[in-house]
Amino acid sequence: MSGNSEIKDRYLKLYKDNIERISGNSSPYINFFREAAFEKFKTLGVPSKKDEAYKYTNLDTFFEHDYKSYFMPAPSDFKKAEEFRCDVPDLDTHGIILLNGFYPTIYDKLRQLPSGVWIGSLNEAAIKFPDKIEKHYGKYAQSETDGLIHLNTSLASDGVFVYVPEGVTLTKPVQVVNLVQSEEDMFNQHRNLVIVEKNAEISLIVCDHTLSPQKFLTNAVTEVFVGENSHFDIIRVQNEHNNACKITHTFIHQEKESVTSSNNITLHGGLIRNSTYHYLGGEKAESYSYGLFLTDKWQHVDNYVNVDHAFPNCTSNQLFKGVLDDMSTGAFAGRILVRKDAQGTNAYQKNNNILLTDDARMFTKPQLEIYADDVKCSHGATIGQLDDDALFYLRSRGINKRDARLMLMFGFAHELIKNIKIEPLRDRMDNLVMQRLKGELSRCASCLVKCDNLQNK
Amino acid sequence: MLVINNLKASIEGKNILKGVNLEIKPGEIHAIMGPNGSGKSTLASVLAGRDLVKVTEGSVTYFGKNLLEMSAEDRAKEGIFLGFQYPIEIPGVSMVNFMKAAVNEQRKHKGLEPLSASDFLKMMREKKELVEIDSKLANRSVNEGFSGGEKKKNEIFQMAMLEPKLAILDETDSGLDIDALRVVANGVNKIKRPDNSFIVITHYQRLLDYIVPDVVHVLYDGRIVKTAGKELALELEEKGYDWIKKEVENNILA
Numbered sequence: 117m118s119g120n121s122e123i124k125d126r127y128l129k130l131y132k133d134n135i136e137r138i139s140g141n142s143s144p145y146i147n148f149f150r151e152a153a154f155e156k157f158k159t160l161g162v163p164s165k166k167d168e169a170y171k172y173t174n175l176d177t178f179f180e181h182d183y184k185s186y187f188m189p190a191p192s193d194f195k196k197a198e199e200f201r202c203d204v205p206d207l208d209t210h211g212i213i214l215l216n217g218f219y220p221t222i223y224d225k226l227r228q229l230p231s232g233v234w235i236g237s238l239n240e241a242a243i244k245f246p247d248k249i250e251k252h253y254g255k256y257a258q259s260e261t262d263g264l265i266h267l268n269t270s271l272a273s274d275g276v277f278v279y280v281p282e283g284v285t286l287t288k289p290v291q292v293v294n295l296v297q298s299e300e301d302m303f304n305q306h307r308n309l310v311i312v313e314k315n316a317e318i319s320l321i322v323c324d325h326t327l328s329p330q331k332f333l334t335n336a337v338t339e340v341f342v343g344e345n346s347h348f349d350i351i352r353v354q355n356e357h358n359n360a361c362k363i364t365h366t367f368i369h370q371e372k373e374s375v376t377s378s379n380n381i382t383l384h385g386g387l388i389r390n391s392t393y394h395y396l397g398g399e400k401a402e403s404y405s406y407g408l409f410l411t412d413k414w415q416h417v418d419n420y421v422n423v424d425h426a427f428p429n430c431t432s433n434q435l436f437k438g439v440l441d442d443m444s445t446g447a448f449a450g451r452i453l454v455r456k457d458a459q460g461t462n463a464y465q466k467n468n469n470i471l472l473t474d475d476a477r478m479f480t481k482p483q484l485e486i487y488a489d490d491v492k493c494s495h496g497a498t499i500g501q502l503d504d505d506a507l508f509y510l511r512s513r514g515i516n517k518r519d520a521r522l523m524l525m526f527g528f529a530h531e532l533i534k535n536i537k538i539e540p541l542r543d544r545m546d547n548l549v550m551q552r553l554k555g556e557l558s559r560c561a562s563c564l565v566k567c568d569n570l571q572n573k
Numbered sequence: 574m575l576v577i578n579n580l581k582a583s584i585e586g587k588n589i590l591k592g593v594n595l596e597i598k599p600g601e602i603h604a605i606m607g608p609n610g611s612g613k614s615t616l617a618s619v620l621a622g623r624d625l626v627k628v629t630e631g632s633v634t635y636f637g638k639n640l641l642e643m644s645a646e647d648r649a650k651e652g653i654f655l656g657f658q659y660p661i662e663i664p665g666v667s668m669v670n671f672m673k674a675a676v677n678e679q680r681k682h683k684g685l686e687p688l689s690a691s692d693f694l695k696m697m698r699e700k701k702e703l704v705e706i707d708s709k710l711a712n713r714s715v716n717e718g719f720s721g722g723e724k725k726k727n728e729i730f731q732m733a734m735l736e737p738k739l740a741i742l743d744e745t746d747s748g749l750d751i752d753a754l755r756v757v758a759n760g761v762n763k764i765k766r767p768d769n770s771f772i773v774i775t776h777y778q779r780l781l782d783y784i785v786p787d788v789v790h791v792l793y794d795g796r797i798v799k800t801a802g803k804e805l806a807l808e809l810e811e812k813g814y815d816w817i818k819k820e821v822e823n824n825i826l827a
């Protein structure tokens with residue numbers, strides 16, 4: 117495993133070279149975690165195929181690469197990003213832009229919306245609201261196996277902060293646009309924290325984009341606290357180029373009677389790994405975990421879900437789908453843990469995949485650990501071609517083969533899109549998925565972002 | 574309009590159709606009856622262009638053209654419609670989008686402009702009324718979660734939308750309650766014009782009280798072994814198929 121130790125050395129150097137600069141710009145509480153986290157990373161290393169949870173995903177090519185920079189922004193970067201205006205038709209949101217993982221605004225780094233909700237920079241929030249940060253930061257993103265979570269904790273210094281006070285319903289969604297842009301190959305990390313107090317409600321849209329063709333590696337951690345009887349939805353739309361690797365770890369901690377949903381929609385990307393952790397930490401909590409990916413060429417998309425039923429009478433539901441073209445590959449692993457006291461648990465999991473060619477490959481694996489007796493649990497996975505009977509049915513009505521195939525793929529994907537509650541976004545996604553299936557969506561096609569706005573400046 | 578000559582076909586190497594001869598003229602209604610597994614649906618599949626069924630011999634001409642050379646979608650555009658014995662559920666594809674695509678493909682084939690959204694919805698509404706289909710069904714995904722009877726009515730609705738020249742209805746009556754049976758039969762009768770034809774595959778003479786056939790055929794073991802007027806259906810209802818099987822065996826022996 118000399119490869120892996122080489123990788124470790126590389127990141128050891130990265131840490132040594134940057135830790136002072138990073139700590140100098142961060143709050144003491146966030147710095148407080150860094151050293152221990154880095155020790156953990158040194159022990160665990162970068163996940164390899166030997167790790168059960170990364171069995172089908174080879175991160176080496178991205179981690180072995182010598183990135184010219186670990187991104188720390190300069191004032192000019194902030195200026196550039198300040199000029200950026202996201203122009204989204206019909207979609208009315210509170211927008212936040214992250215550039216290479218940083219909140220790229222000089223003034224107004226943290227703003228309060230009329231409803232009392234705070235949105236803005238995590239780094240800034242750590243200074244302004246130390247009590248809130250201390251209560252939640254680093255509490256949910258825990259892992260004894262995944263070194264990348266610790267790598268993030270040891271070096272990340274900014275990201276998005278959202279705070280929804282008790283009893284507040286934010287009707288407009290908050291939209292985070294993650295832009296990655298650099299003149300040279302770059303490794304970057306960011307860290308988000310979302311706190312939803314009791315009886316509150318918010319939805320978050322996260323759009324991941326690459327704006328320049330360099331090789332990028334992004335390792336992002338998001339922690340979400342959802343208080344009693346609150347609602348939280350996160351929709352992540354990924355549209356990145358083939359030379360980008362995006363690794364996301366999202367931890368959703370739920371209190372009793374809360375309801376959350378997570379929907380990862382991967383339209384495009386080189387290597388993508390999304391880990392979503394749902395902790396049902398109170399009675400009658402519900403969590404819905406969805407994911408859809410469309411791949412072609414040499415792309416690889418891996419979704420990992422971990423649902424932890426720690427209290428009685430909770431419900432969880434996972435539905436993940438993939439459409440794989442060319443020689444692309446995909447993986448899904450869904451773990452359901454039902455602890456001894458979690459009686460009355462309902463836990464469901466479904467993973468359906470369509471392979472469009474003989475060379476495309478999909479790996480799927482359920483992992484059920486059930487220690488309670490009164491549990492309703494089901495799981496199922498399919499990997500197959502488009503349904504011939506359905507294809508013939510459509511063709512027998514005069515729809516040509518190509519369109520009939522498109523319709524079936526679209527219908528397959530739409531089963532996930534339809535779970536998006538925000539109507540303009542749902543319509544937009546239907547549209548994008550259709551374009552993607554037709555092969556019309558190039559990496560720079562304006563997704564929710566009009567990339568041209570930025571590139572022309 | 575349709576001439577089937579000595580048609581032989583197999584599925585996965587198994588011979589199913591063993592020499593079918595049949596001619597259908599414009600305006601005619603043909604009923605095809607016959608025991609389970611005799612090849613009725615296979616014949617319907619061959620006519621609709623399912624490539625799972627391999628034609629090994631014989632010919633089918635449709636308005637003078639070689640039907641067997643045409644793709645399934647072209648046959649549909651040329652006016653062939655198959656009402657499936659087991660309509661397929663297609664989750665995520667809405668009835669509206671499905672029918673819009675089908676109707677506009679057909680219009681394109683005829684050199685017509687696609688229908689505007691409002692004209693299309695108007696057409697949907699009219700046809701729904703014509704075949705008395707619950708209007709909510711048309712807002713759902715294709716056949717998804719439809720009851721058996723609803724699926725069959727949905728086939729008739731699609732037929733009304735597409736106005737075929739030759740409609741093949743494969744057991745559209747089975748699984749229907751008495752009222753639904755009348756709805757389906759009325760639908761057929763409303764769509765019936767002097768120049769379009771029907772092949773009605775059924776096990777029950779009851780349907781033929783509503784849709785009165787010009788001819789009744791019995792398909793047995795891959796061949797049409799008997800052809801007569803509508804009274805044949807009554808006779809079959811009374812006596813079953815044994816006497817036909819005996820006749821066939823005697824013919825072979827003789």
Ligand SMILES: Nc1ncnc2c1ncn2[C@@H]1O[C@H](COP(=O)(O)OP(=O)(O)OP(=O)(O)O)[C@@H](O)[C@H]1O
Binds near residue numbers: 585608611612613615
């Ligand atoms: N996909 C298939 N694979 C293998 N055999 C098939 C297939 N489809 C049909 N068959 C066989 O072909 C024969 C004829 O079937 P077909 O469905 O045409 O009968 P049918 O006359 O329509 O019967 P029913 O009255 O029960 O609908 C049967 O023996 C059936 O098992």
Ligand SMILES: [Mg+2]
Binds near residue numbers: 614658743
């Ligand atoms: Mg049949």
